[in-house]
Amino acid sequence: MRQRMRRLRKQGGTIVWIVLCVLLTQGLAEAQVTARVTESMLENGLKILLLEEHKASVVTVHIWYRVGARNEQPGTTGLSHLLEHMMFKGTSKVGPGQFSRTIRKNGGRDNAFTSEDYTGYFETFASDRIDLALKLEADRMRNLLLDPKEIEAEKKVVMEERRLRTEDDPVSALREAMGAAAFQAHPYRQPVIGWMTDIERLAREDLARYYDTYYVPNNAVLVAVGDFKSDELLPKIRHHFGPIPRGAQPPSVRAVEPEQRGERRLFLRKEAELPFVFMGYHVPNLKHPDNFALEVLAYILSGGKSARIYKSLVYEKQLALFAGGGYDRESIDPNLFPLYASVMPGKTAEEVEQALTAEIELVKNELIPDRELQKAKNQIEAGFLFGQDSVFNLARQLAEYEIVADWRAWEAYLPGIRAVTAADLQRVAKAYLTPDHRTVAVLIPEKIKK
The missing domain is CATH 3.30.830.10 (Metalloenzyme, LuxS/M16 peptidase-like)
Known part of the structure; x- marks a missing residue:
């Protein structure tokens, strides 16, 4: 009898959960998020997407660049990921390591990520600190120092990261080898972190050239979601990012993977x-x-x-x-x-x-x-x-x-x-x-x- 009652309670809880999910899903589906997005573009080509969410006094600001491992050339793999690390190593206004410390002092959190297709940076904190995120991101979009000593130190960090996460991890190493074999013409065959021999030889000139090519407003997307008013935020974005000049159009990736015709x-x-x-x-x-x-x-x-x-x-x-x-x-x-x-x-x-x-x-x-x-x-x-x-x-x-x-x-x-x-x-x-x-x-x- 007790087992039967437990089964009934479990079934009843499952039914209630299903009903709640259906009701919530229907309600969310009716509120199309994309219908509330405000899209803009500055004169320098920076794409801006703003979405107001007033459920809490929180805001997140993302700056994504249209560059990742697919944009790298053989011999210089790992550039996108290493440059992501260097974006925290100082500008003429913000010293090495001060970017994240400043965010934390203001009660926020920040991070970054690199993929095959993009490199993204974000800050999330109380909505009254949004100006800080805009100021810091606009600064490092064009004022990165790329100090040679910092580069060499960070290369060692990335190489150790590769050892731990790929070379000493059999499953990760196997996944990397599979990707390199699956793609013969397309740069998706290259690991995001780069090949070890390439990372060792990356020079400041490689990073500076890559930064000047891809870290320009016309190759970036700014997304802000949270507790703000779009008509008030857009002028602030224009103030911080508008003066940054448009760069040359980055080269497109022309490689096309041919059809695989055998295992x-x-x-x-x-x-x-x-x-x-x-x-x-x-x-x-x-x-x-x-x-x-x-x-x-x-x-x-x-x-x-x-x-x-x-x-x-x-x-x-x-x-x-x-x-x-x-x-x-x-x-x-x-x-x-x-x-x-x-x-x-x-x-x-x-x-x-x-x-x-x-x-x-x-x-x-x-x-x-x-x-x-x-x-x-x-x-x-x-x-x-x-x-x-x-x-x-x-x-x-x-x-x-x-x-x-x-x-x-x-x-x-x-x-x-x-x-x-x-x-x-x-x-x-x-x-x-x-x-x-x-x-x-x-x-x-x-x-x-x-």
Whole structure:
């Protein structure tokens, strides 16, 4: 009787949660975020997106530059990431390390990130301090010192970061090797942090040239979200950034990855306890209409512990310690649909690879049940909408969409997800998840030296 009552309470709580999610989702969906965005552009080409959110006296300011690892040339990989580090090392007005200290003294937080497609900087704090963020970001947009001693010191920091996060991490090293094999012509083959030999040889002249080329207002997007009035904030932005001169138009990336016409396979020997399997399929990005079906398919296959791959390989077949994947949708150029699994002790990489492939073949041969499809779509939609509760996430999504496509493309996400059918999933699986479009990377563990 007690067990039955516990089940009833659990079921009742689940029902209430579902009802609340539905009501909240409907309410959020009706309040289109993009309809409230104010778009402007200064005479020097700086793109500005402002979104008022008055739920709390908080504001976040993002400056994103249209430059990342895809803009780097062979021999100078890692420039974007190293320059991100140097943006905190001082200008003629702000000393080394003073940028972040100033933000913290004013009760805020700041950080930065580099990707294949962009480099972003942000500050979040009380809305009455927004002038400080504008002043500091405008200053380092064009007044960076790039002191040679600071550069050499920071290169050592980045090299150590690469050792810890990639070279001493077998799984990260395998993912890097897989990407380098999957792309032969496109710079997506280059790691964001750069190759170690390139980082060692980067010079101040490389950084200065890169900074002068890409850190100009006409290659940047400023996004502010929070408790402000747009008509009052825009003149402040113009005051701080307007005097910065427009730069020459940065060179475009012309490389196009040719169609892969046969499986690529590699093996990496590293000190590790267990084998690991990575596979990546070439797929289109968010600019292609199939992106919505691929997004839902990725969630069904690898969206957590209840997804097909984890449930099959970890729980049912007990072949893997963990398994997952994803879809590199938000990228400027077509990218990958990766899947991976860590091999269980006593099992083989071949068994795991066969099991991963079997899950893909199952999607190709049998339609996804309506209930499973609707569950995935509901969870994707709820995650997308709940993410809008944070001013930081709102700013990040607006900036990312603007960089990789156009910020208005955000509007198409939910309608596109809702329109996906089981037939769409089967079609894109057959079209893209084929052996000829696949690169497989297998970690072969070597005995750990003591």
